Ligand code: ADP
């Protein structure tokens with residue numbers, strides 16, 4: 001599906017005729033049904049659709065956490081299906097950042113240590129890791145909270161730590177599955193403002209939400225139904 005209004009033409013993520021099947025026989029579930037979707041560089045795409053329409057399955061495939069049953073996925077020019085699990089893990093670490101509804105922070109680690117974690121896997125020396133993690137935490141407004149553990153932080157602050165961790169390796173694509181689902185409306189606004197800032201800085205974002213006001217902040221909205229994209233809308237106000 002072509003998005004003609006988007007200026008950048010570089011495709012960051014390209015799902016082509018992707019199906020994901022679970023179970024078999026009478027119990028066969030088509031979580032994704034011949035889904036094609038392109039995410040262009042600089043886009044901020046909101047994925048909407050009823051529960052069970054395949055949003056999380058699509059995010060898991062975009063995030064290389066799962067593989068399609070049929071079809072192909074290209075991430076930043078790399079054909080994902082050709083990669084073995086180790087290469088896939090490397091690609092995930094280098095090109096992708098994740099934010100989830102539940103923040104998935106390590107409870108015993110400080111905010112700083114949580115943010116440094118993806119860089120350990122990427123093999124950066126510790127001085128660089130610390131410097132960059134501090135910068136990322138300052139960027140998300142947590143300069144004074146770096147030494148706090150998750151249980152010493154509010155939900156909104158924990159999600160900010162998770163966002164800092166997600167962007168620390170400068171990913172090609174930031175994936176967020178209902179990132180404001182566990183937050184109150186004020187905190188939701190703060191987190192969405194942060195996504196706006198990251199998008200303004202050139203980060204490509206795909207965000208799943210079932211809330212219209214969250215989706216209205218995005219540049220493009222893709223509506224899912226029964227494992228397919230049934231509608232793509234460009235938000236004119238952004
Ligand atoms: P959404 O995120 O839009 O609510 P999902 O992608 O989680 O939808 O699920 C799409 C469909 O696939 C649903 O019918 C769900 O029950 C099914 N599904 C998802 N994951 C699995 C799984 N691991 N095993 C079996 N069925 C699954």
Ligand code: MG
Pocket residue numbers: 055056057
């Ligand atoms: Mg879901």
